[in-house]
Ligand SMILES: Nc1ncnc2c1ncn2[C@@H]1O[C@H](COP(=O)(O)OP(=O)(O)O)[C@@H](O)[C@H]1O
C-alpha cells in the first residue's frame with residue numbers, strides 16, 4: 007500500500023514522518039521521499055538551487071519520480087510492503103504549475119500527461135494544511151531558503167493542493183497542521199492502520 011504525505015514547506019511533514027517511524031514500527035513501513043531517493047534527486051536540487059529554466063526543473067522532478075518508482079516503489083509494492091513517501095506526484099501537481107505559469111499553456115494538464123502510463127497512484131494522501139504565515143514562521147531562519155519558500159508562492163501552492171484534494175476526496179485526507187504534533191501524528195497513524203487493514207482484506211487493483 008502506498009501512502010503519501012504532502013503539504014507546503016514548513017507544514018510539518020518531516021516532524022510527522024519521524025513520529026510515524028515510532029508509532030507504526032510494528033507494520034515495518036518503508037519510508038521514502040521525493041526528491042532524492044536516488045542520485046537523480048541531487049540533480050533536481052542542483053537545478054532548483056541554480057534556478058534552471060522551469061521546464062528543465064519540472065522534467066528533472068519527473069525523472070526523479072520515475073527513478074523512485076522503478077527502484078523503490080514498484081519493488082516494495084510487489085513485496086506487499088507498506089510504503090510511506092514524504093512528497094510524491096502531488097508535489098509536482100501543486101508546485102510546478104506555479105513555476106510554469108506563463109511558460110507553457112495549462113501546466114497541470116501537461117504535468118498529468120507526463121505522468122500517464124507509468125506513474126503509480128497513491129492509495130491515500132495526507133495533506134497537511136495551515137495558514138501561510140504559520141508555515142513561514144516555522145521555517146528555520148538559519149537554513150538557506152529554496153525560492154519556493156516565499157509567502158506568495160506557498161499560498162498558490164497550497165491553493166493548488168486544496169484543489170487537487172477537492173477533485174479526489176476518496177484519496178485525500180486533509181489534516182489540520184496547527185494541531186499539536188502528537189495529535190497530528192496520532193490521527194495520521196490511526197488512519198494508516200485503518201487503510202492497511204482494509205487493503206489486506208481486498209486485492210490491489
Ligand atoms: N504540529 C506542529 N505544531 C507546531 N510546530 C510544528 C508542528 N509540526 C512541525 N512543527 C515545527 O515546524 C518546523 C517545520 O516542520 P518540518 O517538519 O520540518 O516541516 P516540513 O518538513 O513540512 O518542511 C519544525 O521546527 C517543527 O518542529
Ligand SMILES: Cc1cn([C@H]2C[C@H](O)[C@@H](COP(=O)(O)OP(=O)(O)O)O2)c(=O)[nH]c1=O
Nearest residue numbers: 015040041067093094097098101102152154
Ligand atoms: C517532489 C517535489 C518537490 N518540490 C519542491 C518542494 C520543496 O520546496 C522542494 C524540496 O523538497 P523537500 O526537500 O521535501 O523540502 P522540504 O523538506 O523543505 O519540504 O522541492 C517541487 O517543486 N516539485 C516536486 O515534484
